[in-house]
Amino acid sequence: MEKxxxxxxxxxxxxxAKLAIVMGFSTIGVFVQHxxxxxxxLLLSVIAAFIFKAELYKALRSTKNLWYIFLIIxxxxxxxxxxxxIFLQIGSFPVLTMGGILKGGEFLLRVxxxxxxxxxxxxxxxxEVVQGLIQMKIPYDIAFMxxxxxxxxxxxxxxIKDTFTAIQLRGIEIKKIPLKKRIRLYLYVFNPVVAGAIxxxxxxxxxxxxxAFRAYKGRTSLLHLKFCASDYxxxxxxxxxxxxxxxxxxxxxxxxxxx
Amino acid sequence: MHPVEISDLYFKYQDGNENIxxxxxxxxxxxxxxxxxxxxxxxxxxxxxxxxxIVPHIYHGEIKGDVLLYGKPVSGMLPxxxxxxxxxxxxxxxxxxxxPTVEDEIAFGPENLCIDRDEIARxxxxxxxxxxxxxxxxxxxxxxSGGEKQLIAIASxxxxxxxxxxxxxxxxxxxxxxxxxxxxxxxQLKNNGKAVIMVEHDPENLELADEIYFLKNGKIEKIEDLKxxxxxxxxxx
Amino acid sequence: MQDFxxxxxxxxxxxxxxxxxxxxxLSVGRSNFTAVMGPNGCGKTTLGxxxxxxLKPDSGEIILDGRDVSGMNLAQIGSIAGYLFQNxxxxxxxxxxxxxxxxxxxxxGIEESIIDKKxxxxxxxxxxxxxxxxxxxxxxxxxxxxxxxxxxxxNDPQFLILDEPTTGLDIERKTIxxxxxxxxxxxxxxxxxxxxxxxxxxxxxxxxxxxxxxxITKEIL
Numbered sequence: 029m030e031k032x033x034x035x036x037x038x039x040x041x042x043x044x045a046k047l048a049i050v051m052g053f054s055t056i057g058v059f060v061q062h063x064x065x066x067x068x069x070l071l072l073s074v075i076a077a078f079i080f081k082a083e084l085y086k087a088l089r090s091t092k093n094l095w096y097i098f099l100i101i102x103x104x105x106x107x108x109x110x111x112x113x114i115f116l117q118i119g120s121f122p123v124l125t126m127g128g129i130l131k132g133g134e135f136l137l138r139v140x141x142x143x144x145x146x147x148x149x150x151x152x153x154x155x156e157v158v159q160g161l162i163q164m165k166i167p168y169d170i171a172f173m174x175x176x177x178x179x180x181x182x183x184x185x186x187x188i189k190d191t192f193t194a195i196q197l198r199g200i201e202i203k204k205i206p207l208k209k210r211i212r213l214y215l216y217v218f219n220p221v222v223a224g225a226i227x228x229x230x231x232x233x234x235x236x237x238x239x240a241f242r243a244y245k246g247r248t249s250l251l252h253l254k255f256c257a258s259d260y261x262x263x264x265x266x267x268x269x270x271x272x273x274x275x276x277x278x279x280x281x282x283x284x285x286x287x
Numbered sequence: 288m289h290p291v292e293i294s295d296l297y298f299k300y301q302d303g304n305e306n307i308x309x310x311x312x313x314x315x316x317x318x319x320x321x322x323x324x325x326x327x328x329x330x331x332x333x334x335x336x337x338x339x340x341i342v343p344h345i346y347h348g349e350i351k352g353d354v355l356l357y358g359k360p361v362s363g364m365l366p367x368x369x370x371x372x373x374x375x376x377x378x379x380x381x382x383x384x385x386x387p388t389v390e391d392e393i394a395f396g397p398e399n400l401c402i403d404r405d406e407i408a409r410x411x412x413x414x415x416x417x418x419x420x421x422x423x424x425x426x427x428x429x430x431x432s433g434g435e436k437q438l439i440a441i442a443s444x445x446x447x448x449x450x451x452x453x454x455x456x457x458x459x460x461x462x463x464x465x466x467x468x469x470x471x472x473x474x475q476l477k478n479n480g481k482a483v484i485m486v487e488h489d490p491e492n493l494e495l496a497d498e499i500y501f502l503k504n505g506k507i508e509k510i511e512d513l514k515x516x517x518x519x520x521x522x523x524x
Numbered sequence: 525m526q527d528f529x530x531x532x533x534x535x536x537x538x539x540x541x542x543x544x545x546x547x548x549x550l551s552v553g554r555s556n557f558t559a560v561m562g563p564n565g566c567g568k569t570t571l572g573x574x575x576x577x578x579l580k581p582d583s584g585e586i587i588l589d590g591r592d593v594s595g596m597n598l599a600q601i602g603s604i605a606g607y608l609f610q611n612x613x614x615x616x617x618x619x620x621x622x623x624x625x626x627x628x629x630x631x632x633g634i635e636e637s638i639i640d641k642k643x644x645x646x647x648x649x650x651x652x653x654x655x656x657x658x659x660x661x662x663x664x665x666x667x668x669x670x671x672x673x674x675x676x677x678x679n680d681p682q683f684l685i686l687d688e689p690t691t692g693l694d695i696e697r698k699t700i701x702x703x704x705x706x707x708x709x710x711x712x713x714x715x716x717x718x719x720x721x722x723x724x725x726x727x728x729x730x731x732x733x734x735x736x737x738x739x740i741t742k743e744i745l
Binding site: 154239244247 | 388394407
């Protein structure tokens with residue numbers, strides 16, 4: 029991958045502008061409760077993600093394991109919120125109602141908005157994100173630790189995979205083990221993974237200290253982010269758009285749902 | 288004045304039963320590669336930790352004797368100062384690299400030392416050239432081979448411009464090609480007047496060594512004659 | 525003698541631009557010693573992982589003891605071919621040596637006396653009897669590696685695959701490992717070792733495999 033040597037700032041969109049987009053969409057997503065509005069915001073965030081060439085497909089795949097949890101939450105929401113037409117009833121207790129399903133749908137849309145707009149930030153590398161946070165006055169230590177965690181998450185995932193593989197190769201067919209014994213088994217897997225993670229973290233911290241990490245109160249940075257015209261445009265438009273949505277919403281009296 | 292002067296060094300780890308270093312006397316010279324050999328667990332790494340300040344600043348224990356860097360005791364030096372005098376490259380490339388690009392990795396040390404950006408950029412250029420990795424400036428360290436990762440780890444240490452560099456079994460996980468590239472760099476460092484210390488348990492990596500010491504039972508002995516079989520005698524358990 | 529391991533036109537690649545194996549063929553006998561050598565990144569570890577089903581080939585067949593690897597689960601494969609990871613700490617699960625070697629058999633419900641006997645045998649084989657009552661955390665790196673190997677051998681696989689077993693070992697430990705492996709070979713076990721350590725490999729006799737341009741070539745060791 030050939031990249032022109034960057035000077036001290038990145039000529040692409042500033043990570044802080046991207047953060048502004050994420051914050052704007054996510055804030056609207058959290059406070060607005062109207063299905064159509066949420067769907068529209070989701071559409072906008074997907075378009076924004078495309079514009080920034082975010083890897084949407086990869087994000088979808090990596091959240092695949094959480095889809096079950098989402099589905100359960102949707103079902104639970106619809107069980108506890110009943111209004112409108114009743115689809116399923118047990119005795120005199122409405123289980124699935126039109127209102128409930130719509131509420132569940134709103135929840136899904138909210139999550140989707142947050143996930144998709146977050147992929148926009150992932151188009152900046154971790155060093156840029158850390159620098160953006162620092163220039164927004166977040167302490168370096170915190171920002172840096174987050175970036176290190178991001179760096180090591182895939183390594184951790186691979187180790188967990190290897191450990192699961194290793195224990196099965198010893199002759200254990202996980203699927204055939206009854207649930208009670210299986211929990212004990214997971215503890216056995218837990219052991220090397222945790223020990224390995226602690227060991228790596230320790231070695232890493234020694235290496236960092238040997239390179240003068242936190243030797244002085246402050247630190248300089250090779251990378252320095254500078255806003256350019258398009259960044260200002262993005263941030264101002266986002267601010268105006270978010271404000272407009274809330275004003276219109278307020279003017280219309282915070283409509284809650286479409287029924 | 289010697290870059291490293293160790294006199295009567297005794298050390299026991301905080302949770303250890305006995306001394307791991309039992310009276311070490313050692314002088315390291317600039318422009319030379321000093322190799323310290325020994326079996327696993329003999330204390331060679333501990334000795335290095337005493338030189339670069341990991342002992343006593345990170346690992347604690349009972350320490351007696353002096354470790355002087357250019358005449359000044361390590362124990363009294365601040366970590367920021369030590370980093371500009373000694374650098375250490377560890378065995379596992381993966382736990383020394385944590386930045387998204389090679390350039391960021393090499394910049395990390397100087398940034399911590401509050402060096403200004405132009406100087407940092409200049410140092411990155413020099414260090415990448417020394418380890419012959421200029422092509423990989425914007426690569427993610429994850430995508431490099433083991434040998435290349437170690438070269439970046441070396442560059443990241445060199446960017447703080449230390450005059451003493453310690454290699455703690457840095458070659459043990461590397462294949463033949465990687466080893467030869469790293470050895471080339473070590474040779475250049477020696478010729479540039481650095482004091483290089485190589486901790487090894489593989490005698491195969493000794494071709495560069497100007498002075499060889501063997502650590503056993505907490506004591507250090509100089510090996511004068513490599514070929515005369517005295518060497519194998521040290522290893523016989 | 526029927527071949528124990530067979531690769532039939534196996535193709536594998538991690539990314540689209542680099543093929544590790546391209547329609548590669550291989551056959552290894554049940555008591556053969558094979559070394560897989562080559563620079564890091566050429567596919568040594570990949571070969572081992574394909575063999576025990578950790579990785580699935582893009583196309584082709586891998587046969588282990590007459591059965592297709594893709595039709596077996598990891599537990600079944602592990603009883604035929606044991607795999608020692610490069611980092612032994614990944615496969616040490618328990619807090620004590622005894623627990624480490626017996627927990628699998630306990631889960632399977634095997635009788636206590638048989639478990640005791642097998643544990644003692646395997647500890648003896650791997651020079652670890654002195655550590656029978658030790659905690660796994662107090663073992664040195666070399667001892668942990670032998671413990672991981674013990675955990676594999678207690679399953680009594682016919683074949684062993686070891687990925688870079690000399691990493692982190694000094695001369696003395698390498699010598700101990702050579703002796704142990706030679707004893708296992710004498711007992712009739714087949715072995716495949718991935719290594720870049722020529723001196724270590726020269727202690728054995730058998731075949732050397734080299735992977736290049738997607739194909740596997742054999743040489744005599």
